[in-house]
Amino acid sequence: MKISNLEKKALLRKMVEIRLFEEKIGLLFQQQLIPGFVHLSIGQEASTVGSCSALRTDDYIISTHRGHAHILAKGAEPKYMFAECFGKVTGYCKGKGGSMHIADFSKGILGANGVVGGGFPIMTGAGFSIKLRGTDQVGMVFFGDGASNRGTFHEAVNMAAVFKLPIVFVCENNRYASTSPAEKMVAGGSVANRAHAYGIPGVINDGSNVLAVRDSVAEAVERARRGYGPSIIENETYRYKGHFEGDRQRYRTPDEIQQYRLTRDPIDRFETLLIDEGVATQKEIDAMKTAVAAEIEDAVRFAMDSPLPDPHEAMQGLFVNP
Amino acid sequence: MAVRELSCSLAMAEALKEEMERDKTIFIIGEDLVSNGGIFGQFRGLPELFPDRIIDTPISETAIVGAGVGAALTGMRPIIDMHFADFVTTAMDEIVNQMAKIRYMFGGQAKLPLVLWAPDGSGLNAAAQHSQCLENWFVHVPGLKVVVPSEPADVKGLLKAAIRDDDPVIFFQHKKLFNQTGPVTEEKYIVPLGKAVVRRAGTDVTILTYSRMTYFCKEAARELARQGIQAEIIDLRTLMPLDFASIAESIRKTRHAVVVHEACTTGGFGGELSARITEELFDLLGGPVVRIGARHVPMPFSPVMEKYVLPQVEDIVAGVKKALRR
Ligand SMILES: Cc1ncc(C[n+]2csc(CCOP(=O)(O)OP(=O)(O)O)c2C)c(N)n1
Ligand SMILES: [Mg+2]
Numbered sequence: 001m002k003i004s005n006l007e008k009k010a011l012l013r014k015m016v017e018i019r020l021f022e023e024k025i026g027l028l029f030q031q032q033l034i035p036g037f038v039h040l041s042i043g044q045e046a047s048t049v050g051s052c053s054a055l056r057t058d059d060y061i062i063s064t065h066r067g068h069a070h071i072l073a074k075g076a077e078p079k080y081m082f083a084e085c086f087g088k089v090t091g092y093c094k095g096k097g098g099s100m101h102i103a104d105f106s107k108g109i110l111g112a113n114g115v116v117g118g119g120f121p122i123m124t125g126a127g128f129s130i131k132l133r134g135t136d137q138v139g140m141v142f143f144g145d146g147a148s149n150r151g152t153f154h155e156a157v158n159m160a161a162v163f164k165l166p167i168v169f170v171c172e173n174n175r176y177a178s179t180s181p182a183e184k185m186v187a188g189g190s191v192a193n194r195a196h197a198y199g200i201p202g203v204i205n206d207g208s209n210v211l212a213v214r215d216s217v218a219e220a221v222e223r224a225r226r227g228y229g230p231s232i233i234e235n236e237t238y239r240y241k242g243h244f245e246g247d248r249q250r251y252r253t254p255d256e257i258q259q260y261r262l263t264r265d266p267i268d269r270f271e272t273l274l275i276d277e278g279v280a281t282q283k284e285i286d287a288m289k290t291a292v293a294a295e296i297e298d299a300v301r302f303a304m305d306s307p308l309p310d311p312h313e314a315m316q317g318l319f320v321n322p
Numbered sequence: 323m324a325v326r327e328l329s330c331s332l333a334m335a336e337a338l339k340e341e342m343e344r345d346k347t348i349f350i351i352g353e354d355l356v357s358n359g360g361i362f363g364q365f366r367g368l369p370e371l372f373p374d375r376i377i378d379t380p381i382s383e384t385a386i387v388g389a390g391v392g393a394a395l396t397g398m399r400p401i402i403d404m405h406f407a408d409f410v411t412t413a414m415d416e417i418v419n420q421m422a423k424i425r426y427m428f429g430g431q432a433k434l435p436l437v438l439w440a441p442d443g444s445g446l447n448a449a450a451q452h453s454q455c456l457e458n459w460f461v462h463v464p465g466l467k468v469v470v471p472s473e474p475a476d477v478k479g480l481l482k483a484a485i486r487d488d489d490p491v492i493f494f495q496h497k498k499l500f501n502q503t504g505p506v507t508e509e510k511y512i513v514p515l516g517k518a519v520v521r522r523a524g525t526d527v528t529i530l531t532y533s534r535m536t537y538f539c540k541e542a543a544r545e546l547a548r549q550g551i552q553a554e555i556i557d558l559r560t561l562m563p564l565d566f567a568s569i570a571e572s573i574r575k576t577r578h579a580v581v582v583h584e585a586c587t588t589g590g591f592g593g594e595l596s597a598r599i600t601e602e603l604f605d606l607l608g609g610p611v612v613r614i615g616a617r618h619v620p621m622p623f624s625p626v627m628e629k630y631v632l633p634q635v636e637d638i639v640a641g642v643k644k645a646l647r648r
Contacts, residue, residue, distance in 0.1 A: 035447035035625050087447070087624030098449045098623030114451035115409065116381050149380035150412070177381055179357035185380040251357040311630035314622045 001054070001218040003211070005279045009288075011053060011210050012274060015045035015267050016289055018069045020296045021078055022241075025068065025085060025099070028300070029245045034085050038099045039066040040241040046266030047172045047205075047235035048073045050213025051140065054221045060108045060126050060139040062119035065100050066172075066239075067112030070142050076104045078296060082303035090306040094313065108137075116177075117150030119143065120169075124156045127165030127230075138224045140168045146177020148191040157230065161198040164229035168220045171234040172207065178243045179251040192234035200230050207235030208266040211273075238264070328506040330499045333474035334364045337481040338401070340510065342372050345399060348485060349375040351386055352403025361405065362441060362500045387413035387438065391421050394436040399485060407442030407494060408454050421490045422465030433488045437481070443496040443534055443584055444621050447628060453621035455533075455585035460492045461561050461594065467491040467515060468561040472536035474504040476559055479513025487515060496534040496584075516563035520572070524554035527578040527642050530569060530595055532558040535582045535633065542638035553642060561591055569595075570603060577608035578645045582638055587615030612645040614638055 022040045029038045041048065044066075052061065052073035063070040068081065076092065084091025085099045092102050103111035110126065113119045123141040130137045147153060148171060160167045171191040175182050188194060195202025201220065205213050213235055220231035238260045242249045274280045328336070342348045349372075350365065356378050359366030369376045379386050383404070390402040404410055410417060417438065425432055444453035460466045467489055471477045477495060484491040521536060522543050531539045536557045543553040554572050558565065573579050579599055581592035592613035599611050617631045 036623060037446075037448055037452070084623075087626070093623075095624035095627060096450075096620075096622040098447065101449055101451070101623065114449065115412070117412075118451075146381045149382045151382065151384050177353075178361075179354045180378055180380070248358055308626050309624050311626045314619055314627035314630045315617065318619050 001215050003214070008274060008279050011049055011214070012267070012270055012280075012285070013288055013292065014049045014073060015210065015270065016292050017078070017296070018045050018049065018072050019267060020293055021072060021081070022068060024296055024300060026241065026245055028085075034099065035087060036098045036100070038085070038245045039243065040245065041066045041069045041239060043240040043260060043265070044172055044174055044207070044237045045069060046210035046270065047207040047213055047237045048142070050210040051142075051170050051217045051233070051235070053214050054218040055138065055140060058108055059137050060110050060123070062110045062123050062139070062141045063112035064119065064142055064144060064147070065112065065114050065116065066144070067100070067102060067142075071102050071104065071109055071112065074109050075107045076102070076109060077299075079299035079302040080104075082299050083306050086303045086306070087308065088303055088306040089309040089313070090303070094317070095309045096317070117143065117147045117152040120150070120152045120156035123167055124159050124165060127160055127167045128163070130166050131163070136225050138166045138168060138221050140170055140221075142170050142172060144177055145171060145173040145175070145182035145186055145191060146180065148194065149185060157194070157198050157200070157232065160230040161200050164227060166224035166227070167230040168217065168224055169230060169232045170217065171232065172237055173234050174237050174239045176239070176243070176251065181251070190234060192232050195232040200232065202232045202234070204234045204236060207237030208264040208269060210266060210270050323508040325505045325507045327503045328474045329501050329503050330474045330477045330495065331362060331364050331366070331501070333478040333506050334481060334495070335366055335368060336506075337478040337485075338365065338368055339371065341482055341485045342368070342375060347397060348399045348401065349377065349393070350401045350403060351377045351379060351389060353379055353381055353386070353405050355403060360403065362497070364500065383409055383412040384416060387416040388420065390436050390438065391416055391424070391434065394434040394490070395424065395432050400436045401485065402436065402438045404438060404440035406452055407440035407456055408451055410440060410456060417460070417466070417492075418463050422463045425489070426465060434490045435488045437484045437491050437493050439493045439495065441497045442494045443498055444628060444632060445498040445534070447623060447625050449623040450620035455494070455583065457492070457494050457561060458585060458589065458591040458594070461591060465490070466562065469493045469515065469559070470532040470561060471495065471559055472499065472533050472557055474502065475506045476513055478506055479511055480515065480559060483512050483515050486512070491515070494533065498534055502537075513559070515560045516565055517560070518556050518558045518565035518568040520568070521555040521557045522553065524552035524576065526552045526576055527554070527580060527645055528569070528572040528576045529553050529555045529580050529582060529638070529642065530558060531555065531582040532561070533584065535584050538633065538635050539582055539638055541635045542642070545635065545639050546642055551642060551646065566598065566602075569599070573599065573603050574606055577606055579607075580612045580614060580638070580641050580645045582614040582633060582641070584632060585615055586618050587613050588618045590615045609645050609647050612641045614641040
């Protein structure tokens, strides 16, 4: 897929925004300013940004418990996300959702899901809806290696294949589902392999190469948009932080994490590429990072300064017609 | 023998160890049990002792629960770890249509000695999909026993009873109570299913409760005592079978009843209790049976709203006064 220098720089900026957002969330959680459970996706930025960069604003995504990155990459604003993570009334969900349940329906973000594998069947419905309404939108479901073992995955992929629904199933295989290694839990060698059983394309990407991800996802999106049906994309990636903040991580070594950070970091790799290609200078990139960091600080301040909900607001919003 | 202070987590691990040593047909199946000893540390130490009998599975709840059913039918005593009680929804056919019905439907030919263990409840700001108390769904389905302990000693004794029981038992353990400590004797013991216990004796009103709300009720009772009201607290411990004899005995004395649980009041177990008390003890009652539970919304994330939705000590105090019409 053709890409301009400006677009390349935008991809880098988005990855940096996600990284800084996530690092900030981790810090705020440590300082006990963010309640509940928090799952970070530091290390997986290329997979998410590359995938979402192939979408239009009116396309749909459904996200997971590890959802901040998907939501940012689809265009949500950090300040309302921080506010949601703080449980503030100015958050995307008025403080009712929290870190695991952020949505911005105005941007086609149909919500992050706390139930692993909860998103597959819902996107099937969005696929039918797109077909029935006769638009050329596309739906993208993000999921983990672990989620590919839910029955909902198999039911939804089969149904999407049978009806040629415009869906791209994007697996972010970060090698672990909580404590469980994918190589022990995913039969058949890979998630993408399973596509063959349903007669649809299944592609494995280097998930730390944002351009490779973008190219391969763009092809699947195009296919879906033209009515040829779903695909499974598997981005091989890695999460640097624990499954959740506070995870003891007995299932892997610090060495393994370090190895990824040093050799396969998606941001470092793309930065080097842009400099080598002459697309950007180090100075430019540093200035961009400083600017993003300042934006993140502003967003945090907005969230901190926002009011908590009035407790009675808990009773609002259950039904359209109460 | 000595009595130690143990947390619910440790009491649970001790029960499992004792039972697994005694009976080789017991095994535990679920997600992420081995590496960290379960998400709440409830299995710590066990994987080393019983490496083949603690099975980490893929994220496939339908198959996990179904596997428990099949193993129970063929001579094993599985303990199914549901990870979070909220995820029972991903295996409802296996629980409701299979587990609960197989014995009866096939004319009593088979038995299903299994425990479905599920950490439930809110208070961790875990929001709508990780905070529910769904016990009453299973009380409503004939064929399932339902256990809801509050104290570490009961976690141990009731879990042992549930494992030895020949019928399917849904065992709900409150997430906020894993670190709750209490006295547990070193002696081997069992707490039988279907026996309630009086946690505090009183003469003016009977508070019927279970799980984490037992602690809230104790606090409410202290406040009520300051106001001259002596509440008797009954910790039901199991909802099916239900120890209605103990309930009736207490109400005969106090003539007033309040039911307190964390689940939504609407359609909760309190409704069943209230109805049964009204039907069977109507002539004894000096006032309405009052139900206290969560408000009728999914659990909101923000701590201020979560607190508002959950029953609090002052709600229990107010509920008791309403029952006494004071
Ligand atoms: C149905 C269901 N089962 C179990 C869980 C608990 N859980 C939350 S995340 C997770 C691991 C998910 O692994 P994966 O799909 O690979 O996504 P990752 O966390 O690696 O992004 C588990 C087991 C859940 N939330 N929902
Ligand atoms: Mg994973």
